[in-house]
Amino acid sequence: MARGVGPRRPARTGRQARAARAMAGTKPAAGKPGRVQTARVEKKPAAAKKAGSAYDPVAPERVTEILKRLDGLYPEVKCALTHSSAWELLVATILSAQSTDANVNRVTPELFRKYPTIEAFAALTPEQLEPDVRSTGVFRNKSKSVVGAAKKVVSDFGGQVPDDMDKLLTLPGVARKTANVVLGSWFGKGVGVVVDTHVHRISRRLELTKQDDPQKIEQDLMKVLPQQRWILFSHQIIHHGRKLCIARKPKCAECSLENICHAGDKTWSTVDMHKNATA
């Protein structure tokens, strides 16, 4: 990495530390004035502990603040998978499993030129499709899913990708995540929340869920987020996960959610960290 382009570190001027202490109502640490304290949790008197126990990570005002800050960070975000129809989005989403959107976007333009209709995919065997999707990984399963979904859309839904969760879930290789992507990003229907690896990780860090299973995470998010935000929230969190809240080393010092985020695996903090709130 070129010099000077790494994640910004807080300057050791003492300004951040003083701000953190002011928020926490603590005094400077003895011995090392101005040194930034990372997740230093002061022992609180009993009364303060009792007040602290009222912290509710899914309180409506906290959730509203999280959404407001996400709007500030990512005002105009949309699905990063290149597509021009519900079918293309369905295929791209199936191919994106265990791959990156950029990798899928390298494959799909040629794929859709070669097989321009659902019927063209439905006429293939999975083995015929494998070479075209090999570079996205897990290509045998993905070929089976795409060809199987095409056959089912043609035979059961008149060649039209259905705009209904239950019907989408009957297609081979389509689970709730894929169905939510198609319903939200193509049909504009927010009937669920897309839970991919970024939404999984960051929802836990932000304490919007304690669950580890994607379906249970989705249920929790559907309870705490307003329905009109279900589609946008996923897009914003996916961008946040790529840009700042990355898996191994989140760039907390650059994140505008920092002082309302208590994730246990933050790399820098002005607030106390909750050890169970990890990715």
Ligand code: SF4
């Ligand atoms: S403060 Fe850090 S852990 Fe919390 S959301 Fe921002 S980047 Fe992620």
